[in-house]
Amino acid sequence: MKTTLLLEKTAVENLLPQKFPFVMVDKMYSFTETSLISGLDIQKDNIFIDNNIFLEAGLIEHMAQSVALHTGYQFFLKNEKAPTGYIGSIKEIEIKKLPQVSNNIQSTVTILQEFAGITLVNIVTTLNNEEIAKGQMKTVLAK
Numbered sequence: 001m002k003t004t005l006l007l008e009k010t011a012v013e014n015l016l017p018q019k020f021p022f023v024m025v026d027k028m029y030s031f032t033e034t035s036l037i038s039g040l041d042i043q044k045d046n047i048f049i050d051n052n053i054f055l056e057a058g059l060i061e062h063m064a065q066s067v068a069l070h071t072g073y074q075f076f077l078k079n080e081k082a083p084t085g086y087i088g089s090i091k092e093i094e095i096k097k098l099p100q101v102s103n104n105i106q107s108t109v110t111i112l113q114e115f116a117g118i119t120l121v122n123i124v125t126t127l128n129n130e131e132i133a134k135g136q137m138k139t140v141l142a143k
Contacts, residue, residue, distance in 0.1 A: 005029055007073075012038075015072030016065055017084050021047050024062040025069050034111040036073070038066040044101045052101045059095060059105075059133050063123045066107040067139050071119070084142045088118065093135035099127050117141035 007015075007028040016023060024046075027039035040062050042049070048058025064087050075082035099105050106126050113120040118140050125133040 006031060012069060015076055015082065016068055017072075017082075018065060018068070021045075022061075023065070024048070024058060025065045028069060028073065029106065031070070031073055033074075036066060036070040036109045037106055038062075038069055038109070039104055039106045041104050042099055042101055046101075049101060054099045054101070054103070054105075056095055056098065059098065059125065060090065060093060062105065063093075063107055063109075063125060063133065063135065064137060064139070066109050066123060067119065067121050067137060070109055070111070070121075071139070071141070083117075085139045086142065088138040088140040091136040091138075093133065095133045097127065097130070097132040099132065103127055105132070112136075117143070 005027055009026040012026055012028055013023055025038045025040055029039060030037040042054045048055045068085055071085055072082040108124045110122045111119060112122060120138050122136055124131055
């Protein structure tokens with residue numbers, strides 16, 4: 001899928017609570033109130049690299065940070081500081097393939113429910129338009 005880049009690395013990092021070396025999202029391609037498409041160029045110095053493979057933990061963290069980017073951008077649009085969020089639960093994560101160094105992955109976040117600071121999402125991660133991971137997460141905003 002051909003996508004247009006909305007935000008690059010520096011702008012994305014400013015919207016995430018995570019800081020280097022723990023940032024696992026470096027692009028935002030699309031944003032709506034109920035969805036987001038994020039990306040990550042996997043670099044050899046990533047902390048989740050082992051033998052040129054991006055590990056499961058990195059893939060799951062990328063998915064979670066994609067949700068955080070959606071929240072961060074919502075608050076940015078309202079000119080407000082985004083609160084810190086936490087993963088409340090991870091459900092039915094299926095990892096079909098692990099990407100490698102120099103691959104670019106994209107994740108599509110779809111908001112299923114949002115109420116009182118709790119957000120339930122579906123996330124699908126692709127590599128070259130091939131689905132490599134999917135699952136559901138629930139995130140909770142700190143009060």
